[in-house]
Amino acid sequence: MSEEPPVVFVIDDDPSVREALAGLLRSVGLNVFSFGSTQEFLQSERADAPGCLVLDVRLPGRSGLDFQRELAQTGIHLPIVFITGHGDIPMSVRAIKAGAIEFLPKPFHDQELLDAIQLGIERDRARRREAAALADLQQRFDSLTPREREIMALVVTGRMNKQIAADLEVSEITVKVHRGQVMRKMRAKSLAELVRMADRLDISA
C-alpha cells in the first residue's frame, strides 16, 4: 500500500501569516496549501494524502472552534493545529478537548509548530491506514450473503453450530457450510479473528 506524501493546509485570513507559514513549512519539505477562509478550503480539491490543518482561531465569519466542530461533522478528519493571536486558556482547552493537536499563540516557535504538524500528519496517517483496513474489511463483509451475515453475527457471539441451527431452524450442516464460507470470505484465520472483525465492523446479532 503506497503512501502519499503528506499535505499541510493553512487557513489564516492574514496573507502575511499565510505566506510566512507556507514558506516555513516548505522549508521542511512539506506540501502546503493555504487558504484565506474556510470556504476556500472547503471548496478546494484536496489530495487523498495524510495531512494536517493549521487553523487560525479567529477567522472572519466564524471562529476556528466552530469550524473544527463542522469538519468533524462532515467527516473531514484532518488533525488541527490551532494558532491564535490572542488565545486564552478556556479556548485552548475547548480546542484540545475537541481533538486539536496543539494550540499555539502567535508568534510561535517554529519547532513547536513543526512538531505539532508532524504529529498531526502521523496521526492522520494512522487514521487513514485504519480507515483503509476497515474499508477492506467492510468490502469483505459486503461480499457475504444475507444468510452468511446472519450466521456470522451468531457465530461471533459464541454460539455453537447446533444452537445456531436451532435458532435459524436449519440443519447443523447448513450452518457449518455457511460458517466456512464466512471464514473464507472474511479471510479470517480463526474464530477469534472473526470476532475482532465483527467488533470492528460493529456487527451485532
Added chain:
Amino acid sequence: MPGGSSSPAVGASSIVPAAAGALAIAILVFDSVAHLEIAAGAFYVAVVLMVVRSFERRTVLLVSGACIALAVSSHLLTREGPFSVTALVDLGIGVSVIAIVTYLALHNQAAERAQRDQLRLVIDTIPTLAWRTRPDGYAEFFNQGWQDYTGVSLEQAQGWGWTRAIHPDDLAGLTDTWRAMLGAGQPGEAEARLRRADGEHRWFLFRAEPLRDERGNIVNWYGTYTDIEDQKRAEALLREQAGLLDLTHDTIFVRDMNDVITYWNRGAEERYGWPREEAVGKVSHQLTQTTFPAPLEEITAALLRTGRWEGELVHTKRDGTQVIVASRWSLQRDEQGNPLATLETNNDITERKQAEEALRASEEQWKAAFENNPTMYFMVDEAGTVLSVNPFGAEQLGYSVDELVGRSVWDNFYEDDRATVQGNVASCFEQLGRSMRWEARKTRKDGAVLWVRETARAMAMKTRPVVLIACEDITERKRAEVLTEQVMENSPDGMAVVGRDYRYRRVNPVYGRLWQTPADRIVGMRVADLLGTEVFEQTIKPKLDRCLAGEEVSYTLWLGSAFGRRYLAISYSPLRMDSKAVEAALVIIHDLTEHELAAEALREAQMKLAHVNRVTTMGQLTASIAHEVNQPVAATVTNAQAALRWLAAQPPDLDEARRALDRIVRDGSRTGEVISRIRSLVRKAPPRTDQVDLNETILEVVALTRREAERHGIALQTRLARDLPPVWGDRIQLQQVILNLLTNGIDALRGLGEGPRELLVGSGQDDAQGVLVSVRDSGPGLDPEGLDRLFEAFHTTKPDGIGMGLAISRSIVEAHGGRLWATPNAPRGAIFQFTLPLGAGDVSSSQHTQSAA
C-alpha cells in the same frame, strides 16, 4: 287773755264797781239837776243790773239799797218847791222799780248759779279736759280733769296762765290758730303737745267753739283737749314708712278708715297722675274709680278680720286710661288695736299681664322647640333620674317619653362609657352654669349603639340643681371618624398632624415606630424634641413653615431614626379648619429606605457594570491592537525562522531565504503601518475645547455625588470663588477629574470609624494666573511613602480599584496644561488639587493620546 285774776264771786273786778259807781254818781247828778224824778229812779236799775252780773247777792242788795238811798236823797236835795205828791209818787215808783229789779235779778242769779254749779260738777267729773273763756279769750275755767292732768291750778291757769302747760315749740302755732278763731268767731281746732303733771308731753287736739246768745253775740268759748298721741304716733310711723315708700316706684297710699287718702307717695303720683296735694283728702275709691273683684263690704270685712287683703283691681288714671294693679292692703292699728288707717300698695301689673301673655306665648314656642327640635334633650337630677326628655330624644333611643322619665339616665349609656359620663355629669353639678361636652355611646332600646355628642349644663331649677343635656346623634360622623382613624392607624406610612406650635397633635403607630416611641407619647411633643433641634431648624422648620403658609411641600431626606439612617419621602399638606387659616400640617412619611437602598444598589451595579464595560472595552481595544500588531510580528518571526531554515539547508536555498527576508521587510513595514493606523484612528476624535466654568462643573459633579455622600453621612460642602474666570478645555474630561477626586474622597471617608466626615470642594484663583480646584477630605490621609506612586497607573489603595483614576486624571489635567498633586490636610485627611491655566488654549492631540494610553 291778759288781765287780773279776781273771781267774779269775790267782786274783785275793778271795772264793774267803778263803772257802776260812776254810773250811780252820774245818775245822781243828772237827777239832781234835771228835776226829772221818775226817770231818775229808773236809771238806777242799770247800775243794779250791771252789778248783778258780776257780784254776789249781798253786794247786789247793798248796791240796790245804795241806789234807793241815792234816789231818795237826790229827791230830798233837789226839791226846791213845795212838797208835791207827784214828786213823791215818782220817787216811790223809782224806788219800787229798783227794788223789784233787784229782787228779780238776784232770783235769776241764784237759779243761774245753781245750774252752773251743777254743770261744773258734770264737767269736772268727765274724763275730757275742758275749758271755757270769755268772748275775748280770757280763760275763766278749766275743769278738774285738765287741772289734774296738767298739775296747773285753776287760779294759775285763768286768763292766759294755761299756756304754761303747752309745749314751747307748739305754743306759737296754737295761739296763732286760737287768735284767728277768736277774730273770726269760728270754731276750729289745732294740735299741740300738752305737758302732763309728770313732765311728759303728749299730743292733744285743741278744739274750741263759741257759745252765742239769741242775738248771735258770743257769750263764751268752750273747748276741749283730746289726747291724740297714739294717733299721732301711728301717723308718724306711717309717714316714716311713707317716706321710705316714696323711694319706691310702687304705688303706695294711706287712707283713713273713711277711705280718705292721707298719704300719697311719689309712685302713686307717677302711676295715677294726681299730685299728692290733689290726692290727699280725697276718697280713694272715688278718685281712682276702683273696680273691685268683690263687694267692697266683703273686702273691708276681710281686711278688718285679717288685717290684710290682696287682689287685683282696675283703676282709672287721671288721664282716663285704665291700669290693672295687684293691690295689697294692710290695716294699721293703734296701740289699743283700733284700726287707724289702711296702707294700700299697688303694683301695675298691666305690663306683667302682657309679659305673662308674652311669656305664655314664648313658653309655647319653647315647648314646641323642645318637643320638635331634632336634638335630644334630657333633664336629669343629681341621681341621674330623667326629669324630662323631649319626644325626639326618646324616639331616637327607641323609647316613649313616659318610658324614660323617672328612670335612670345611665341605663341609656353604653356600659363602657357609663362611668365617664357619670363623672362628667357630677362635675356639672359641682359647678352650676358651667358647660361640659363629651362624646359617648348610647344604647337604643333595640340594642343598637348610637354615638352621641352631649353638651350639659347644670342649673338651679326651683332651688333644686338639675342638669340639662343636649344630645346630638353623631354616629355617621363617628363612623367617618373611625374610618379616618383606621386610615391613620392602618396606614403603612407614618402620619402625623403638627400644629402651628410645631407640636404633634396626632401621630399614627407607624410614625411612632419610626422613632421607636409610642405614638401617644409623641403627641404633645415638639418636633424639635423628637427629631433633634439641628435637623428641625435646618431642614424641617423651613419646609413646615411653607406648608403652614398654605403650600403642599414634598421632599426626600436621609434622616437618623431609631432604625438607623432612613431615607424618607416626606410630604406636608396644609390642614384648614375653615377656608383661610392653615391650622396644622398633615405629615406623611413614606419610608423609602428599602427602595433607595435597592436603587443605590442598582446604581452601584450600573457603575460597576460601566466600570467593567470600560475595562472590557479597554481590553478589547488592547486585544484588537495586539492582534493587529501581532499578526505581522508573527509573520515576521515565522519568515525569519523559515529564512534561517533555508539558509541552514544543504545546500542552502538562498532564493527561498531571500523571499522570506523580503516578506520580513514587508511585514515590518506593515507593522509600522498598523501602529500609525491606530494612532490616526485615535486622532480622528476631535479634541473638545470649550469655555468651561469650573464652578458650574463642580456643582454638577457635587449634585451627582451628593446622594452618595449623604448615604455615608458625609457633609459635602462647596466653597467656590466668585467671578471665577473660565478655562478652556474638555468639559467632560474635567468633570471626570473632579468626579474622580470626589469619589476618592467619599471612598476615603466612608470607611472612617470616628470623627467628622467632611468633604470640601473649593475653587479659587491661583497665584500664577490660573484656576485652582481643591478637594479636601477628613479621611485617614495619605501614606507619605506612597505619595510618589499615587499617580502611577495601576497603583491603587482600594480593594476594588484598578488604579487608573488618578493616573488618568493627571493625564487629563496635564493635557490641559495644568498640574494635579496631593498634600496632607490638617488636622487630618488629604487635599487633592489641580490648577488649570486661564485660556488653556487647545489641547494637543498627542497629549490626548498619552492620557488615553
